[in-house]
Amino acid sequence: MTPEDIELFSKIVKERSGLVVTPNKAYLLESRLLPVARRHGLNDLEALAATTRSGSPEAILEDITEAMTTNETFFFRDIGPFDRFRDSVLPPLLQRRAASKTLRIWCAAASTGQEPYSLSIILMEMASQLAGWKVEIIGTDISNEALNKAKAGLYSQFEVQRGLPIQTLLKYFTQEDANWLISENIRKMVSYRHFNLLDDFNKLGRFDIVFCRNVLIYFEQSDKTQILDRVCKQMSPDGSLFLGGAETVIGVTDKFKQVPDLRGVYSPT
Numbered sequence: 049m050t051p052e053d054i055e056l057f058s059k060i061v062k063e064r065s066g067l068v069v070t071p072n073k074a075y076l077l078e079s080r081l082l083p084v085a086r087r088h089g090l091n092d093l094e095a096l097a098a099t100t101r102s103g104s105p106e107a108i109l110e111d112i113t114e115a116m117t118t119n120e121t122f123f124f125r126d127i128g129p130f131d132r133f134r135d136s137v138l139p140p141l142l143q144r145r146a147a148s149k150t151l152r153i154w155c156a157a158a159s160t161g162q163e164p165y166s167l168s169i170i171l172m173e174m175a176s177q178l179a180g181w182k183v184e185i186i187g188t189d190i191s192n193e194a195l196n197k198a199k200a201g202l203y204s205q206f207e208v209q210r211g212l213p214i215q216t217l218l219k220y221f222t223q224e225d226a227n228w229l230i231s232e233n234i235r236k237m238v239s240y241r242h243f244n245l246l247d248d249f250n251k252l253g254r255f256d257i258v259f260c261r262n263v264l265i266y267f268e269q270s271d272k273t274q275i276l277d278r279v280c281k282q283m284s285p286d287g288s289l290f291l292g293g294a295e296t297v298i299g300v301t302d303k304f305k306q307v308p309d310l311r312g313v314y315s316p317t
């Protein structure tokens with residue numbers, strides 16, 4: 049691939065998703081975009097670049113962008129945030145919502161569903177406490193492929209072994225040949241939508257809890273700032289934002305502050 053082609057593909061990905069393809073990740077363009085070229089009947093990346101330069105169809109640009117997303121995730125990833133959600137954030141929030149009995153949760157980079165389903169499992173374990181409540185979990189992602197897998201709720205042995213205690217696996221999944229299917233009651237707690245974090249958030253409504261984990265690490269500073277500022281506008285003033293272990297609001301936005309003693313949890317200022 050020529051430096052011009054690398055620049056072209058990186059620019060498309062950045063403009064359409066915010067994801068920055070750093071020069072040391074340029075090799076990823078090669079391995080991930082060759083299948084895109086082939087899918088569209090093109091022999092190699094030079095042909096893909098030429099098609100793109102001559103004004104490629106939307107489907108190709110979408111596929112290029114999607115191919116450059118990193119969908120790495122697993123159940124109860126990093127465990128701490130899920131413990132803090134269940135033990136520290138949820139109890140006082142439920143008290144404050146006792147009259148309305150509604151709770152809205154947004155997983156803003158849901159990938160293949162393990163994060164929203166981990167939250168559903170926690171909430172299902174509290175079912176008696178939540179009887180009569182309207183709890184919504186909305187999982188969004190830019191990757192249609194990831195979302196299709198999330199909606200199917202079917203995971204490999206390897207995927208369920210990452211983060212799921214065996215008793216949780218047996219309680220909420222059934223084995224289907226070599227794979228595991230998440231139970232209907234967990235699956236229907238989450239609704240999935242294709243959504244780009246660069247787009248307008250207004251149509252999503254207001255949330256009490258936002259999980260926006262392990263996605264902003266791939267964005268440049270100004271995009272992180274404007275995304276977090278817009279996330280804040282969608283949140284209840286007493287809501288909580290969860291970021292990934294390598295992410296922070298410090299030096300990025302003054303719309304959120306770290307909740308004391310709750311690592312990775314932030315509240316609107």
Ligand SMILES: C[S@@+](CC[C@H](N)C(=O)[O-])C[C@H]1O[C@@H](n2cnc3c(N)ncnc32)[C@H](O)[C@@H]1O
Pocket residue numbers: 064065066067117118119120121122125156157158159160163188189190191194243244245246260261262263292
């Ligand atoms: C590494 S995964 C994180 C999944 C999960 N939040 C976790 O922490 O395990 C990052 C996800 O962000 C999604 N993503 C990247 N850019 C996006 C954008 N502009 N809008 C929405 N989702 C995006 C990717 O498709 C990918 O599924």
